[in-house]
Amino acid sequence: xxxxxxxxxxxxxxxxxxxxxxxxxxxxxxSCGDSGRHTYQKSRAMMDTFVTMTVISExxxxxxxxxxxxxxxxxxxxxxxxxxxxxSELSQINKNAGVREVRxxxxxxxxxxKALYVADKSAGAFDPTIGPVMRxxxxxxxxxxxxxxxxxxxPLVNYRDVVINKKNSGVFLRKKGMLLDLGGxxxxxxxxxxxGALKQHGITAGIVAVGGDVRTFGLRADGTAWNVGxxxxxxxxxxxxxxxxxxxxxxxxxxxxxxxRYFISDGxxxxxxxxxxxxxxxxxxxxxxxxxxxxxxxxxxDTAVFxxxxxxxxxxxxxxxxxxxxxxxxxxxxxxxYETDRxxxxxxxxxxx
Amino acid sequence: xxxxxxxxxxxxxxxxxxxxxFEAVLPMPVPWLKLGLANIITVVxxxxxxxxxxxxxxxxxxxxxxxxxxxxxxxxxxLSLGGGAGSTLAAGFFHYSLISIxxxxxxxxxxxxxxxxxxxxxxxxxxxxxxxxxxIEAILIISPFVLLVGTATGLINGIxxxxxxxxxxxxxxxxxxxxSGNKL
Amino acid sequence: MLRIFRAVPLxxxxxxxxxxxxxxxxxxxxxxxxxxxxxxxxxVDGRPVRTAPLSVDGTMAFNGxxxxxxxxxxxxxxxxxEAHCPNKxxxxxxxxxxxxxxxxxxxxxxxxxxxxxxxKKGLDAVTG
Numbered sequence: 001x002x003x004x005x006x007x008x009x010x011x012x013x014x015x016x017x018x019x020x021x022x023x024x025x026x027x028x029x030x031s032c033g034d035s036g037r038h039t040y041q042k043s044r045a046m047m048d049t050f051v052t053m054t055v056i057s058e059x060x061x062x063x064x065x066x067x068x069x070x071x072x073x074x075x076x077x078x079x080x081x082x083x084x085x086x087x088s089e090l091s092q093i094n095k096n097a098g099v100r101e102v103r104x105x106x107x108x109x110x111x112x113x114k115a116l117y118v119a120d121k122s123a124g125a126f127d128p129t130i131g132p133v134m135r136x137x138x139x140x141x142x143x144x145x146x147x148x149x150x151x152x153x154x155p156l157v158n159y160r161d162v163v164i165n166k167k168n169s170g171v172f173l174r175k176k177g178m179l180l181d182l183g184g185x186x187x188x189x190x191x192x193x194x195x196g197a198l199k200q201h202g203i204t205a206g207i208v209a210v211g212g213d214v215r216t217f218g219l220r221a222d223g224t225a226w227n228v229g230x231x232x233x234x235x236x237x238x239x240x241x242x243x244x245x246x247x248x249x250x251x252x253x254x255x256x257x258x259x260x261r262y263f264i265s266d267g268x269x270x271x272x273x274x275x276x277x278x279x280x281x282x283x284x285x286x287x288x289x290x291x292x293x294x295x296x297x298x299x300x301x302d303t304a305v306f307x308x309x310x311x312x313x314x315x316x317x318x319x320x321x322x323x324x325x326x327x328x329x330x331x332x333x334x335x336x337x338y339e340t341d342r343x344x345x346x347x348x349x350x351x352x353x
Numbered sequence: 354x355x356x357x358x359x360x361x362x363x364x365x366x367x368x369x370x371x372x373x374x375f376e377a378v379l380p381m382p383v384p385w386l387k388l389g390l391a392n393i394i395t396v397v398x399x400x401x402x403x404x405x406x407x408x409x410x411x412x413x414x415x416x417x418x419x420x421x422x423x424x425x426x427x428x429x430x431x432l433s434l435g436g437g438a439g440s441t442l443a444a445g446f447f448h449y450s451l452i453s454i455x456x457x458x459x460x461x462x463x464x465x466x467x468x469x470x471x472x473x474x475x476x477x478x479x480x481x482x483x484x485x486x487x488x489i490e491a492i493l494i495i496s497p498f499v500l501l502v503g504t505a506t507g508l509i510n511g512i513x514x515x516x517x518x519x520x521x522x523x524x525x526x527x528x529x530x531x532x533s534g535n536k537l
Numbered sequence: 538m539l540r541i542f543r544a545v546p547l548x549x550x551x552x553x554x555x556x557x558x559x560x561x562x563x564x565x566x567x568x569x570x571x572x573x574x575x576x577x578x579x580x581v582d583g584r585p586v587r588t589a590p591l592s593v594d595g596t597m598a599f600n601g602x603x604x605x606x607x608x609x610x611x612x613x614x615x616x617x618x619e620a621h622c623p624n625k626x627x628x629x630x631x632x633x634x635x636x637x638x639x640x641x642x643x644x645x646x647x648x649x650x651x652x653x654x655x656x657k658k659g660l661d662a663v664t665g
Contacts, residue, residue: 041575041592041613042592043590043592050590052590052592052662054661054662207661207662209662209663209664212663212664212665213664214662214663214664216661216662220661226661226662227660227661228660228661228662228663228664229660229662229663229664230663230664230665231663231664231665233665242660242663245660253664254664255664255665257665260665287665289664289665428641429641459546459548460546460548460549460552461545461546461548461549462549463545463546463549463550463553464546464548464549464552464553467549467552467553467556468552471556481639493567493570494567494635494636494637495636495637496563496567497560497561497563497564497566497567498560498564500556500559500560500563501557501560501561501563501564503556503560504553504556504557504560507553507556508553511545511549512541512545515541515544515545516541
């Protein structure tokens with residue numbers, strides 16, 4: 001009431017008009033003056049997907065420089081390991097399969113080394129040498145390759161035939177015709193690289209999503225953990241429907257699903273996650289999400305656990321959990337949900353599972 | 354209806370149309386910013402005459418101006434009609450119901466102008482929601498801005514209407530009746 | 538001028554300040570209440586025809602009732618950069634970071650919101 005009286009007195013006084021004008025001006029100027037932590041986000045099409053970076057910073061300048069640097073690091077890295085570019089380091093390795101060792105840059109070597117670690121841990125359920133079989137499948141046009149072709153190329157798929165030389169960053173594929181394909185792990189690694197670049201530029205909190213591979217660090221502007229949605233593998237209608245959300249900080253999450261790239265032929269779903277043992281799509285799960293610190297491992301192990309299925313997949317999770325903290329959310333082929341203890345009841349509203 | 358009534362309505366409608374047209378040619382910094390100058394006439398009509406006059410003048414103004422601009426029965430006509438009718442009804446309701454309660458006008462010209470402007474905007478936003486946008490967030494986002502601008506223009510229009518009413522009501526000095534033109 | 542203000546009844550002044558504070562606070566209330574929108578949704582003839590992230594710069598073109606209408610996204614803002622309607626109010630409206638641009642003659646609505654994409658409020662990313 002006092003306030004109202006005051007305003008009225010001001011209105012009636014000589015300065016009333018200017019007071020009124022001031023009020024109107026205040027209304028026009030939006031609340032841009034408040035200092036503090038702001039959220040900045042930028043997206044770009046990279047690595048055959050959308051890369052979105054969200055950072056928390058007090059300065060627009062700082063966040064823009066950092067995001068630019070992070071985009072650059074992904075761009076640079078993407079050039080090194082592009083399967084389809086003839087000039088990439090990956091193509092050099094593949095061209096010289098069975099011929100000679102190829103020296104690669106530290107980032108590419110690091111990724112290959114980690115890919116082999118995942119392959120070794122999963123006993124080949126994830127195999128970066130899936131290239132010769134993968135290349136036979138055309139998921140875009142829905143063409144199923146002849147069984148004979150798959151059978152012929154399957155012996156070329158074996159991660160044990162990748163020889164790496166740590167001393168000179170050399171990579172050698174033993175057999176001619178072998179093809180290293182890092183598509184199943186590169187996006188998670190790219191998220192790691194981007195987070196590294198952001199941190200280097202003084203950013204203390206943010207979230208990087210390279211397609212569905214998401215890595216978080218620090219807290220949101222409101223002081224809470226990052227909220228990541230997990231796509232429902234069987235969408236009921238709305239595009240990008242979410243079956244659950246998970247709160248993360250300083251953790252990465254990746255998901256492999258049979259719904260990303262697939263075609264239906266003779267009533268069967270053929271999707272892009274191939275079992276390296278058979279050369280055919282693995283039919284034990286619909287969706288596997290892995291949560292761990294590094295994107296490279298979540299991205300690699302989600303494929304491995306997907307191929308292994310819930311039972312053997314959870315055994316693998318238990319085993320690698322000795323090395324580092326790792327969690328899994330598995331929707332098996334019948335829609336049954338499996339979750340490790342730390343992420344229990346993440347999936348609440350899974351419809352049509 | 355008396356001839357005098359018709360004459361009065363015609364003159365007020367003409368004023369309203371002129372104000373409406375004048376406003377249409379004024380350049381505005383924001384597209385949906387409207388001064389609502391024609392509201393002055395509605396308020397003046399309510400104070401000096403009666404609700405029927407105010408309402409008829411508003412209807413004539415809306416229909417004729419839409420015919421002049423070729424938007425008759427078009428989407429903007431529906432908005433204009435809804436806003437005009439709604440605001441006049443609301444202003445009339447407040448004016449007369451409060452007179453019947455307290456025995457004298459509760460709100461002055463400024464108050465009525467503000468009420469009129471408020472309901473003009475509320476009606477238009479509601480109509481825009483149902484006819485065009487159908488996105489409640491979109492309406493919600495612009496509503497406070499529209500209402501804020503409406504409050505400011507309502508105040509200005511109210512003050513103008515107030516001055517008009519005072520001048521019309523004030524008994525003219527004898528000398529003025531003799532013809533003010535001679536003095537100038 | 539001062540005399541006019543004095544002559545205004547108290548009820549009118551109270552009403553004015555009530556409406557002023559209500560609409561002013563309404564601006565902030567609505568701003569807080571609405572989810573921070575991440576998508577530009579373009580509707581033609583009442584049907585959503587395209588959803589694009591607000592954070593990705595680019596232009597897109599649509600066929601409205603008066604010919605082609607071009608929508609541009611830049612620096613997390615959106616505008617109608619080209620339209621062939623008679624009054625071009627949508628173009629004049631300029632850059633918008635929240636809310637809506639309506640082009641009535643074209644029957645095109647450019648709307649910033651998260652609804653319709655299925656992404657829930659407060660989600661920072663989606664995996665899968």
